[in-house]
Amino acid sequence: MxxxxxxxxxxxxxxxxxxxxxxxxxxxxxxxxxxxxxxxYLITNQIQKMNKMVVLEQDFSSFQTHKSSAAKIAGFDILPREMVLYTTAKAQVSYDLKKMKIDVDTVSKKVIIDELPQPEIKIFPDVKIHFMDDYAVNRFKQSDINGIMESAKKNMSKSVNQEQLKQESKKQLKENLTEIFVLAKALHYSIEDKTNTFSSAEL
Incomplete structure (x- = not known):
């Protein structure tokens, strides 16, 4: 027993x-x-918070001079006329972060950036007559003034360095994504950028 x-x-x-x-x-x-x-949940919630429009703005200004004359005699201008224009431009770069695609791989502990929005650049030029000097017999016509001002706007838009704006906007984009990067690293997740927007040193 x-x-x-x-x-x-x-x-x-x-x-x-x-x-x-x-x-x-x-x-x-x-x-x-x-x-x-x-x-x-923590990472995806932080990503959802980033789903907004990011806008970077810069202002530019310059003076443009337009000169012409009724005729030239012996190399001298006859009845010269001159217009000085003050041109400004507001350049706006925006990122729609609702278009970004970021996956969270809990098995490999990775935050994977699959797609980031491309920057959208808009330039809003404006022009004002700063100084105008003409003669009664060689006066600027309104059609001339409108054409000169329109040309000044186009020149101002062309003078804006769009590549530099893109680089500046990239820094702004990274600053907005920093909160995701910091949280991921705190939770011991690595970050993989499939878009090649950021270098490994930046992640």
Missing amino acids: NKYTGLLSFVFGIILTVFVFLSWRSCNKKDEAAMVNQDY
């Missing part, structure tokens, strides 16, 4: 040990799953 009792006790002890081990492992798995879900 004692022999069977000891055997039963031994078997019962093994079963209890296995049960405790499986319960402990199950709890650990639940804890790990909960942590993974929490990390995923």
